[in-house]
Amino acid sequence: MSVVERLSGACAVRPAGEADTVDGVPAQAVARPSCAEQTSALLAACHAEGLAVVVRGHGSKLTWGRAPERVDVILETGAMDELVEHSRGDLVATAGAGMPLARLGDLLAGGGHQLVVDDLAAGRGADGAGSTLGGAVATGLSGPRRLWAGPLRDLVIGVRLVLADGTIARSGGKVVKNVAGYDLAKLLTGSYGTLAVVTEVTVRLHPLPQEEATVLARVPHDRLGPALALLVASQLAPRTLEVSARPGADPLLSIGLGGSVEGTRERAQTLAAELGSPDLAGPSVAVVGPEGPPEKTAQLLADETGTHGTATDETDADxxxxxxxxxxxxxxxxxxxxxxxxxxxxxxxxxxxxxxxxxxxxxxxxxxxxxxxxxxxxxxxxxxxxxxxxxxxxxxxxxxxxDAEATWGSVPGLDLMRRVKAEFDPVRLLAPGRFVGGL
Structure with a gap:
């Protein structure tokens, strides 16, 4: 009996095709549960059969980490993509793990809110849809706005998850001030799907700003230290502080600001003036926004290469x-x-x-x-x-x-991590070998 036949009673299952690989490791079947209960039935069946499972959202970061030791079943989260709840008064939202970050942003914007998580894989994955919410949690995705709101692990306040044996569990709640039980959400964030399958995520939101502006400054390498020191200590409350650099060119600083219209524009001009001093960026400064000079911005950005959207695409031909x-x-x-x-x-x-x-x-x-x-x-x-x-x-x-050490470096607490893995997934069926230390 094939793997598809053995799992067909749990949820929708199909034979794996040529493109259904995880970092070059082929799967035998692709399963697409539509809820936590179907995910539970699927994992219980895989546990009984000894089948290894790797979770896939849009595949935008599926080659991150190590290649798994084996893949029997790819579990797609795309059918779990609903916005379950948007509590506007509490600044909290709950969505399925398969919800694309881009679509979640559009839905939340209708209520004047945002999840402050930058999609480092935007434009990648299946149909160029970028990251899903579950994929962002699995890889601990955090980008430029981490400076303002903290990393993703601090924005996740609750998860619904399914363990390797099919047990359904919850951690956290639907309010920001929730201290009941163990904070499994932080443990699961950045675990690359090796501990459990997340089916639903509750996150803390922030209001959308009335205005946003970005200050760009081209700074020579020998002035980068003083410029960053000025910005880190600034009382102008930058929300992002990014540096981009490539061989043979001076670094480009990008400082994001947001808030009220008048306050944001005033802070942007003040910051531009400070960076424009002769001992920092000099004249190589521009403000991007309603009052920013587009021709100067284009000059600063000329030939700039960034790497924030560089998650590789598992569907790429080569x-x-x-x-x-x-x-x-x-x-x-x-x-x-x-x-x-x-x-x-x-x-x-x-x-x-x-x-x-x-x-x-x-x-x-x-x-x-x-x-x-x-x-x-x-x-x-x-x-x-x-x-x-x-x-x-x-x-x-x-x-x-x-090898694993060359990939991840020396990792403190690896023995503890192995014990945690043994408690959550003792027979190593969830993405075996993909994470640090061969977990």
Whole structure:
């Protein structure tokens, strides 16, 4: 009896096709449950049969992390994509794990709210739909606005989940001030689907600003430190503080502001004046917004390459051509040195200089040995600067030469993480081997 036949009583199941792989590892079947109860029935059946399961939303980050040891069933979350509740008075929303972040943003905007999570995989995945809410939780997705609202793990206040044996559970609640029980939501955020299948997520929202503006400044490497120090200490309340840099070019700073119309415009002009001093960016400053000069903005952005939307697409025809994507962290004072080192090693860099998290990309076609040397050199620096370096994605030829430690680096608390995995998934059926330490 085939895997499809054995699972057909749980939910909609079809045979896997050529495109149904996880980082090159083929699946036997694709299941599409429409609710937590069907997910429970599916996982219970897979548990009884010893079938390994990997969750897929739009596939925009399916090659992040390590390739799983095996994949018997791909569990698609696309049928669990409803906005379950939008409590406008409490600034809270609950949605299915398969809800696209872009569509969730449109729905919440109708009530004047937003989930402050930036989709680093926008335009990627199935039909270019980017990340789903569940996929964002699974990979701990956080982007530029983390400076303002904190990482995604701090915005998730409740989850509905299904364990590997089919047990349905809840953690947290539907109000911000909820302290009942263990905070499993934080444990699951960034676990790459290795502990449980999230079917529903409750998140904390923020009001949409009346006005937004961005200040751009092209700053030479030797002035990047003083410019970032000024911005980090600024009383003008920037909501984003991004740095982008590529080999052979001066870094570009992008500072986002939001709030009332008058206040936002005034703060943007004040910040632009401060950055425009001769010992910082000089004349290479522009304000993007209703009063910003478009011609100057275009000049500043000319030939700029960013990496925030660089999650690789599992549906791409040539998987060997994808870039190497690295996340590097540092204490704030070390960001200028990290930017310089990374670009000297051939990386294009962008990231949240205000929280010490950068994403760096080596171009397609970089030789595997060159990738490994560049990663090792950047990792050595980030360790000295109090941070870490993780290889989020790389071409198959590069991944083949990276073991788990080379991918994730040295991870404190790995023994504890293994014990947690053993409690949640003792027979290792959920994305086995995909996460840190071969979990």
């Amino acid at each position: 998987q060997s051509a994808r870039p190497t994507l690295v996340r590097a962290t540092s204490r704030l004072s070390g960001i200028p040195e990290l930017v310089r080192e990374a670009t000297d090693r051939g990386f294009a860099v962008t990231g949240s200089a205000g929280v010490g998290v950068l994403h760096a990309r080596l171009p397609e076609g970089t030789a595997p040995d060159a990738v490994r040397r560049a990663v090792e050199e950047v990792r050595a620096l980030t360790l000295r600067l109090g941070g870490s370096t993780v290889v989020l994605d790389a071409p198959p030829a590069v991944k083949a030469g990276l």
